[in-house]
Amino acid sequence: MTARKTTATPPAAAVAVDAHWAATRARLQALTRPVLKLTICDDEDAKRAATTARYVEQQAKNAAELDPEDQAAQAAHQAAAAALADAQAALDAVSIPLRFQALDRKTYKALLAAxxxxxxxxxEGYDFNLDTLGxxxxxxxxLDGITEEDAQTYLDTWATAEATKLLDTAFGVQRAERMDLGKG
Structure with missing residues (x-):
């Protein structure tokens, strides 16, 4: 699914007030909907190795930053960074990433209504039937082609925490925010 793009010309009054409006408008129209990734890994050894490598790399980095002239500390940091890269690659190889993209507002509202x-x-205060909507x-x-049948199987057979995380990711991407109401 991709975001709808339009090519209408910005109002002349808006361009006259703000010469950058056309570029801003084009950037807004080019935005894609948010995407969240859920990564599943049942290889405890790979997860533990990556966690340990991350810790060792951070410690070596701290030591290297304390004394930039210490060649041994710099070499230890480089070795730890390489070990972390290897551990992360091994973890990635045994992990299953699932990606979810926010639906457009009308589609999401229609699903809720259905x-x-x-x-x-x-x-109990629910606005929808989680059992049928999930x-x-x-x-x-x-974004990975999970079918309704696949999803139902995962929700029925996975451990409660894992099934909940799957649901939370699919719902969470619908509520993902990339905005900041910064100071004017």
Whole structure:
């Protein structure tokens, strides 16, 4: 899924007030929807090795920064950085990354409306039926081709924490913010 792009000409009044408006508008129209990645790895040894390598590299970096003239500290940092790169590559090789992209607002709202809460869920304050919406949202927002059937299988068979994380990622990307209401 890609973001819709339009090529309308900016209003002349806006361009007259702000000469940069056309460029700003073009950048806004070129924005893509947010993407979140969920990485799954069941190789505890690879995760532990990467964590240890990250710690060793940080310690070596700190030592190297304390004394930039210390050649041994600099060499130790370089060796630790190389070991971290190797450990990260090994972790990446055994990991499964899943990517999810936010749906456009109308599609997301339509999905929510198509999955109204049960009476019990409504009483608990839910605006939608998580049981029916979950697999549909996971499939709709997946950039990796997860089907509704795949999603339902994962939600039914994975450990509760892992299934919850999968759901949280599919819902979380819908609420991802890339804005900052900075000082004017």
């Amino acid at each position: 999955h109204p809460p049960t009476e019990e869920q409504a009483e 697999p549909v949202l996971i499939a709709a927002s997946s």
